[in-house]
Amino acid sequence: MPTLKQQRDRILISEVRAERRRTMVREEDLDVVLVPLGLAVVAGYHLWLLYAILRHPTRTVVGLNALARKRWVAVIMANTEKNGVLAVQTLRNNIMASTVLATTAITLASVISVFIGATAGRSPASPSSSSSSSPMLVYGSKTGQVFAVKYLAISLCFMLAFVCNVQAIRLYAHASFLLGLPPEEGAAEDFAAYVARTVNRGSHAWSLGLRAFYVSLALFMWTFGPIPMLACSVLMCALLYFLDTTRDYAKGIQHVHREMSAPKDSTV
Numbered sequence: 001m002p003t004l005k006q007q008r009d010r011i012l013i014s015e016v017r018a019e020r021r022r023t024m025v026r027e028e029d030l031d032v033v034l035v036p037l038g039l040a041v042v043a044g045y046h047l048w049l050l051y052a053i054l055r056h057p058t059r060t061v062v063g064l065n066a067l068a069r070k071r072w073v074a075v076i077m078a079n080t081e082k083n084g085v086l087a088v089q090t091l092r093n094n095i096m097a098s099t100v101l102a103t104t105a106i107t108l109a110s111v112i113s114v115f116i117g118a119t120a121g122r123s124p125a126s127p128s129s130s131s132s133s134s135p136m137l138v139y140g141s142k143t144g145q146v147f148a149v150k151y152l153a154i155s156l157c158f159m160l161a162f163v164c165n166v167q168a169i170r171l172y173a174h175a176s177f178l179l180g181l182p183p184e185e186g187a188a189e190d191f192a193a194y195v196a197r198t199v200n201r202g203s204h205a206w207s208l209g210l211r212a213f214y215v216s217l218a219l220f221m222w223t224f225g226p227i228p229m230l231a232c233s234v235l236m237c238a239l240l241y242f243l244d245t246t247r248d249y250a251k252g253i254q255h256v257h258r259e260m261s262a263p264k265d266s267t268v
Contacts, residue, residue, distance in 0.1 A: 031141045034226035038233035042215060045237040049244055061244050062207065066200045073196040076179055077188075087179045091199075095172045098206050102165035105209070109158035112151050150223050157216035164209030171202030214240070 049060065057063025076083045175198045183191040214236060222229035 030226045031146060034230045035222060038218060038222075038226070038230040041230075041233045041237055042218065045240065046211070049240075052245075059245060059247060061246050062204075064246065065203065069199050069203065070193075070196040073179070073199055074192055077183065077192050077195065080180060080182065084180055088176055091172045091176045091179075094202070094206070095169050098165040098168040098172065098209070101206075101209055101213070102162050102169070105158045105161040105165065105213070109155045109162065112155045112158070116148065116151050116155075147223070150219065153222075154216050154219045157212045157219060161209040161212035161216070164205045164212060168202045168205040168209065171198055171205060175199045175202060 049062075052060050053063050057066065076087045080087075175195060178191075178195045178198060181191075218229055218232045218236060221232040
């Protein structure tokens with residue numbers, strides 16, 4: 001029969017194990033609560049930004065840049081023989097920027113895929129052993145399934161960034177051809193508006209790809225736990241608010257936009 005000391009040791013071990021189970025449950029609950037909260041903060045901010053762009057474009061940098069590009073296209077197409085080289089060089093710079101971001105996105109996605117493939121053959125006991133070796137670094141769920149979801153989410157963000165930047169390259173290349181075409185008689189204004197929409201669509205695709213990189217940063221912080229992910233999401237949205245909103249040049253852009261919308265007989 002076990003002695004009194006052995007019984008006490010068994011009771012103590014069972015209490016320690018029960019406390020560990022309760023702690024693990026609390027850590028897993030953090031992932032369930034804080035990660036959706038961080039994603040909701042990012043999604044809510046971008047929904048508000050979309051509303052501001054559609055309703056009040058002159059209060060956002062995206063809306064102001066769209067109006068400025070529309071004005072730029074009108075100036076370029078007013079004299080394509082003189083401004084053709086400038087237009088091609090400008091679009092080429094945008095194509096190079098999109099190419100760099102697309103290459104970076106597909107490279108990072110490939111690296112993560114290789115990493116997941118290299119760690120997929122480990123034994124089921126390895127996630128628990130690796131999680132117990134770094135309890136102070138990651139506070140949250142340390143199961144292998146959760147880590148797989150983390151890497152998959154980051155890979156999806158990089159793939160989205162790749163697709164958006166490829167679309168930006170396609171639209172910029174198409175716009176470079178359109179800017180060199182002479183408009184038909186009586187349809188110059190409509191043709192300029194179509195070219196401006198093409199250029200703006202390319203810029204919007206590039207912006208979406210850049211936003212995917214921003215979201216991937218918050219998901220990368222999730223690998224260190226749900227608390228850093230939530231903090232990164234809130235801080236990122238606060239910084240993006242100051243980068244996405246402006247009122248300094250709103251009056252000037254509005255004045256230029258009114259000039260572009262003026263009747264043709266008021267100009268020479």
